[in-house]
Amino acid sequence: MKFLAKSALAAVLLAGTAAPGSSADGVVNVYNWSDYIDETILQDFEKETGIKVVYDVFDSNDILETKLLAGGTGYDVVVPSGTFLSRQIQAGVFQPLDKSKLSNLGNMWNVVSERTATYDPDNAHSVNYMWGTTGIGYNVDQVEERMADAPVDSWKLIFDPTVLSKFADCGVFMLDASDEMIPAALNYLGEDPDSHDPEVIAKAEDLLMSIRPYIQKFHSSEYINALANGDICIAVGWSGDVLQARDRAAEADNGVTVNYSTPIEGALMWFDQMAIPKDAKNVENAHIFIDYIMRADVMAKASNYVYYANGNEASQALLEPDVIGDPAIYPSEAALKTLYTTTPYPPRVQRKVTRLWTKVKSGQ
Amino acid sequence: MTQKPRDTDIPAVEYLDSRSAQGPAGSLEELHKRLLLAPPYRWVSQAIIRSGLSARGILIATPYLWLLLFFLAPFLIVLKISFSEYAIAQPPYTALFAWVDDVFIQIRLNLENYQLLFEDDLYWRAYLNSVKIAGISTFLTLLVGYPLAYGMTRAPRHWRLALLMLVILPFWTSFLIRVYAWIGILKKEGLLNLLLLNLGVIDQPLVIMNTDTAVYIGIIYSYLPFMVLPLYASLEKMDDSLLEAAADLGCRPIKAFWQITFPISIYGVIAGCFLVFIPALGEFVIPDLLGGSGTLMIGKTLWAEFFSNRDWPLSSAVAVVLLLILVVPIVAFQKMQEKDKTA
Numbered sequence: 180m181k182f183l184a185k186s187a188l189a190a191v192l193l194a195g196t197a198a199p200g201s202s203a204d205g206v207v208n209v210y211n212w213s214d215y216i217d218e219t220i221l222q223d224f225e226k227e228t229g230i231k232v233v234y235d236v237f238d239s240n241d242i243l244e245t246k247l248l249a250g251g252t253g254y255d256v257v258v259p260s261g262t263f264l265s266r267q268i269q270a271g272v273f274q275p276l277d278k279s280k281l282s283n284l285g286n287m288w289n290v291v292s293e294r295t296a297t298y299d300p301d302n303a304h305s306v307n308y309m310w311g312t313t314g315i316g317y318n319v320d321q322v323e324e325r326m327a328d329a330p331v332d333s334w335k336l337i338f339d340p341t342v343l344s345k346f347a348d349c350g351v352f353m354l355d356a357s358d359e360m361i362p363a364a365l366n367y368l369g370e371d372p373d374s375h376d377p378e379v380i381a382k383a384e385d386l387l388m389s390i391r392p393y394i395q396k397f398h399s400s401e402y403i404n405a406l407a408n409g410d411i412c413i414a415v416g417w418s419g420d421v422l423q424a425r426d427r428a429a430e431a432d433n434g435v436t437v438n439y440s441t442p443i444e445g446a447l448m449w450f451d452q453m454a455i456p457k458d459a460k461n462v463e464n465a466h467i468f469i470d471y472i473m474r475a476d477v478m479a480k481a482s483n484y485v486y487y488a489n490g491n492e493a494s495q496a497l498l499e500p501d502v503i504g505d506p507a508i509y510p511s512e513a514a515l516k517t518l519y520t521t522t523p524y525p526p527r528v529q530r531k532v533t534r535l536w537t538k539v540k541s542g543q
Numbered sequence: 544m545t546q547k548p549r550d551t552d553i554p555a556v557e558y559l560d561s562r563s564a565q566g567p568a569g570s571l572e573e574l575h576k577r578l579l580l581a582p583p584y585r586w587v588s589q590a591i592i593r594s595g596l597s598a599r600g601i602l603i604a605t606p607y608l609w610l611l612l613f614f615l616a617p618f619l620i621v622l623k624i625s626f627s628e629y630a631i632a633q634p635p636y637t638a639l640f641a642w643v644d645d646v647f648i649q650i651r652l653n654l655e656n657y658q659l660l661f662e663d664d665l666y667w668r669a670y671l672n673s674v675k676i677a678g679i680s681t682f683l684t685l686l687v688g689y690p691l692a693y694g695m696t697r698a699p700r701h702w703r704l705a706l707l708m709l710v711i712l713p714f715w716t717s718f719l720i721r722v723y724a725w726i727g728i729l730k731k732e733g734l735l736n737l738l739l740l741n742l743g744v745i746d747q748p749l750v751i752m753n754t755d756t757a758v759y760i761g762i763i764y765s766y767l768p769f770m771v772l773p774l775y776a777s778l779e780k781m782d783d784s785l786l787e788a789a790a791d792l793g794c795r796p797i798k799a800f801w802q803i804t805f806p807i808s809i810y811g812v813i814a815g816c817f818l819v820f821i822p823a824l825g826e827f828v829i830p831d832l833l834g835g836s837g838t839l840m841i842g843k844t845l846w847a848e849f850f851s852n853r854d855w856p857l858s859s860a861v862a863v864v865l866l867l868i869l870v871v872p873i874v875a876f877q878k879m880q881e882k883d884k885t886a
Contacts, residue, residue: 241850248635248853270631350731355836357851396753397836410731526629533852537665537844540836 207464208233210243210254212451213400214423215309217484224471230464238400239355247272251458255465258308261298261450262358262523273304274457280466281306283473291490294520295450305452306469307490309419309482312510312518313359313447316406316414316421319436321349325412334367334442337415340389347393350411355397357536359447360387360415362521366445373521375528380535387539397540403427409435417449418507419487426486439507445517450490482508618866625859626652636855656860666861669844670868676755676830676840677823680762684819685812687763688770692811693804695771696778707775710768722761722832729757729833753835761829766822770815777811778804810879817876825865841865 213236221232235254237243240263246252247259247267259267267273278284284306291307299305315336322329325345330336337343343351354360362372364383374380395411402414406424408431414421418439425437453472455465471477479497482489488508495503502508510518524532578584627636641649660666695706713721728734729752736748751757781804789799805812827842834840841861848858 239850241853244853245850248633250633266631270633270635272633395835408732526631530629530852530854530857533847533854534663534665536851537847541665541839542837543668543839 205229205464206231206233207461207468208235208253208255208459209468210235210237210246210252210257211308212236212258213238214403214420215258215451215485215487217480220472220477220480223477224468228467228471230467232468247456252456253460254456255459255461256453256455256468258451258453261295261452262521264305264452264454265298266523267454268299268304272456273454274459274462275303276306276455276469277466280463281470281473283470283475286473286475286478286491286493288490288492288495290515291450294448295452295490297520297522298450299452305454306473308451308453308472309485309487309489310448310450311418311487311508312441313354313363313415313417313449314421314439314441314507316402316416316424316437316439318349318406318409318412319438320434321409321412322346325349331438332440332443334363334444336413336442338364338367338386338390340393343390343393343413346412347395350405350413351394352402352405352411352414352416353394353397354402354415354417355399355540357532358521358524359449361532361535362447362519363415366519372445372447372519375522375524377528377531380528380532384535384539388542391539391542406437407431407435409433419485422486422505422507441507441510441514441518443517445519448515448518448520621859621862624855625656625857625863626654627856628653628655629854629856634855635853653856656857657864659857660860660864666841666844666864669839669841670865672839673824673826673841674868676758676762676838677820677826680759680766680823681816681820683759684763684766684770685816688767688774688815689812691767692771692774692778695775696781703779710771710775714768718765719828722765722829725757725761725764725833726752729760752833755834755838757833758830758838758840761833762819762823762826765829766819769818769822773814773818774808774811777808777814781807813879814876817872821869821872821876824869 207230209232211234215236216234218234221234225231240260243257243259244263244267246254247257248270264273287307291310292302295305295307296302315331315334317331317336322331326342329345330339330342335342337351337353361380361383364386365374365379366372368382368386370379370382400420402411402416403420403424404427405411406414406416406421407427409428418441421437421439425439428435428437453469455462455469459465472481473491475491475493476497478489478491478494482494483499483502486502486505486508506514523529575588579588623639624636627639629635630637637651637653639650639652641651643649691710695703695710698706726733730736731748731750731752733752735751736745739745740748751760785803785807786799789803790796794802825842826840827846830838830840830843831846834843845858845861845865848854848861852858
């Protein structure tokens with residue numbers, strides 16, 4: 180709750196500093212994921228450029244996409260994930276970036292840029308903000324207490340019903356994101372995680388239904404606090420979020436030890452991309468903001484704070500050793516090879532996927 | 544309308560300044576005359592007079608206009624979207640109308656969305672489960688609300704206003720925050736569990752959070768004022784001498800309650816039940832925050848169709864059907880109210 184109050188307060192303060200609804204120069208309206216930035220970066224940006232930042236947050240791609248598709252969001256910079264970005268570009272939501280205004284583009288890391296180009300050809304509409312993996316966060320002591328040899332480095336911990344059932348009483352959370360959990364299930368089964376074939380996807384349904392009785396909740400942000408407070412044992416979550424939970428628990432000194440693992444079978448590698456909506460009013464300022472974030476020292480500061488890897492090669496020299504040196508954040512070359520990426524589902528398949536996901540979530 | 548005697552008409556426009564104005568200061572007429580000095584008011588006033596509408600006509604038309612603008616128009620838009628098809632576009636659905644040769648309008652009605660609602664049992668189960676949850680919580684709210692309202696009307700007269708205020712007071716805080724507060728109470732290491740554990744009532748924390756029980760608690764808490772207020776209004780009108788007469792004639796209090804008090808308050812009971820049942824049926828916030836992933840309610844299903852599937856047409860179809868289902872109790876409520884007026 181502390182974090183919630185903190186971020187709510189921060190949002191209020193930030194919103195309060197700018198004239199609401201102002202479209203005159205001097206403002207940039209940013210819509211980013213919750214708990215995803217060191218807020219001093221925004222203050223520094225305001226000091227340096229004189230441009231006020233109106234910062235607003237979301238916790239699911241779905242919310243962002245619905246707003247973008249309705250149009251007239253009033254945001255100048257938004258941060259969708261790759262697969263969503265890809266579909267949104269197709270729907271004509273974004274404008275191409277004016278790369279002449281992005282002096283720091285040379286800082287970007289081609290390992291990431293090459294992968295994001297599959298979502299946004301030539302990276303014409305977007306620049307990487309952060310990337311990460313979808314893996315397992317767990318309460319070290321509680322898991323050990325229930326199962327001494329728990330396979331914490333494997334998806335067996337989640338997808339093997341006999342294993343997961345041991346932790347049902349302690350609480351298991353799963354991301355409410357069908358486009359991440361279905362690929363994870365398929366990957367565990369040895370299928371192509373990026374399969375768009377309904378028959379293959381149906382196999383993921385059977386697997387997910389078999390472990391459904393042991394999952395308490397599907398949610399994409401509550402697990403941070405739940406893990407940190409020791410309310411739950413296991414969460415399938417995003418790397419940096421779990422690491423934030425780990426640090427909050429350490430800060431609170433509440434006897435809870437949280438750990439993150441990227442399962443050996445492989446995990447989803449995802450990318451959050453900064454882009455400018457077509458109907459943005461402060462296009463110039465949006466470019467200035469994106470360019471500022473791409474500065475090596477700024478990006479390093481952001482990653483040092485949120486524990487997510489970024490797509491900025493120049494920033495790597497400035498990262499704290501516990502960030503660049505943590506394989507949970509920057510996986511080794513070998514681990515990087517096990518990571519997979521996915522592409523958006525076509526509309527007909529998407530409907531089946533959501534239907535399947537509703538069935539899994541409701542457990543009936 | 545123009546042929547009727549227009550005795551209720553606004554007086555003809557006169558350009559009077561305040562000094563020559565007649566009539567007692569502060570009267571409505573005086574205010575009208577003063578306001579005529581301001582051009583916008585004058586224009587509206589003149590326009591009304593020219594259009595031949597009587598003041599009464601405007602008064603009667605206003606709520607209809609309101610309904611037309613804020614209820615019927617949005618509904619027609621939703622209805623229109625429900626007949627279109629999902630597309631990757633902004634907005635994400637196909638156009639219903641298309642010009643052919645610049646002369647004809649072609650209308651393409653896509654009935655597939657409604658067909659899917661019938662084919663897939665998910666939606667029916669969600670509808671039925673919503674009816675069940677709304678029904679049970681309405682009954683429980685009545686059980687909690689009735690003694691509360693009854694107690695309020697039995698309280699000394701000078702207390703009643705304060706008690707009424709206490710019922711209304713929670714509305715001053717955002718609904719969302721009040722529901723959030725329940726998370727702090729109901730969760731595994733929440734206030735309720737800590738209290739019960741410390742009192743030694745239980746030795747294992749109760750799992751209430753993320754279950755249907757939490758949803759019931761949330762709905763009962765949130766909608767209690769909607770139940771208490773109409774009950775209070777109907778119970779307050781009751782003549783105490785009826786109960787005295789019953790007692791004098793040897794009727795026991797419990798029997799007197801069922802024979803006199805309850806029948807008198809029946810319209811309050813019905814009104815309260817409708818006021819709780821109707822919004823609870825489409826409730827989204829409470830099941831989302833307090834309920835578990837297994838809590839299947841139509842509000843959540845609609846949300847998932849809209850946000851996760853980006854399927855505006857299908858979610859519009861769900862909304863249209865939900866409205867049709869709600870029309871039944873709403874019409875019954877209207878009928879009941881009319882009966883109440885004539886009674």
